[in-house]
Amino acid sequence: MKGDIIVLEEHHRNAARMIVPRIVGSVKANDARFTISVAGESGSGKSETGKAIAEELEKLDIRSVLLGQDDYFVLPPRSNDAKRRVDDSWLGPHVEVRLDVLEQNLIDAISGSDEIVKPLIDYDQNSVGTETIDLRGIKVVIAEGTYTSLLKHIDSRVFIARNRVDTFEHRQKRNRGNEVGDLFVESILKMEHKIIAGHRQLADFVITRDYDVICVQ
Numbered sequence: 001m002k003g004d005i006i007v008l009e010e011h012h013r014n015a016a017r018m019i020v021p022r023i024v025g026s027v028k029a030n031d032a033r034f035t036i037s038v039a040g041e042s043g044s045g046k047s048e049t050g051k052a053i054a055e056e057l058e059k060l061d062i063r064s065v066l067l068g069q070d071d072y073f074v075l076p077p078r079s080n081d082a083k084r085r086v087d088d089s090w091l092g093p094h095v096e097v098r099l100d101v102l103e104q105n106l107i108d109a110i111s112g113s114d115e116i117v118k119p120l121i122d123y124d125q126n127s128v129g130t131e132t133i134d135l136r137g138i139k140v141v142i143a144e145g146t147y148t149s150l151l152k153h154i155d156s157r158v159f160i161a162r163n164r165v166d167t168f169e170h171r172q173k174r175n176r177g178n179e180v181g182d183l184f185v186e187s188i189l190k191m192e193h194k195i196i197a198g199h200r201q202l203a204d205f206v207i208t209r210d211y212d213v214i215c216v217q
Helices: 010-029 046-059 077-086 099-110 168-174 183-202
Strands: 034-040 064-068 115-122 127-134 140-144 156-160 205-207 213-215
Touching: 010 034, 010 046, 010 156, 010 205, 010 213, 034 046, 034 099, 034 183, 046 064, 046 140, 046 156, 064 099, 077 183, 099 115, 099 140, 156 183
Parallel strands: 034 140, 034 156, 064 140, 156 205
Antiparallel strands: 115 127, 205 213
């Protein structure tokens, strides 16, 4: 998402250093592009962990591209927040997020397409546009976002098991639209937690609240 704030810290890099050596063999052995999802609650460090994984892969001369679920929301951020406040059904992966579009982008990447056209949300302008991603030379596609564990065309799933209490400090650092401390946003985070709590069971790697990595493959 254009205008997003990514705060990459050492614990994100350490997690990536533990994950990448365990998947690099599969990445190299895979004839098609390899896909990774990084899921978890808001503010858990999904974008940062995805970027850290991409950087670790780059050290091994494996090029990747990062697709953020935030770009696949039906509505841009402020409009989505306003919709949530007047419609209590406007929450969840099959309502406010175009997971089908993200899934199709993954399918196209896996099938060998040289490029994909994806949505691009501009946070500051509160608008939705498109962008074209060049996939030539790309071996890995990383999809990060709250609900990305539900994507079908994923080779390796990472889940960050940190709830809204654990993520408070990180959310303060990025503080999108003064969301920290907003009672409505906190209620949304509670519901989000209930929606994705079971997604941990889908993971190949679980990152704990202390950012240790558990391999459950």
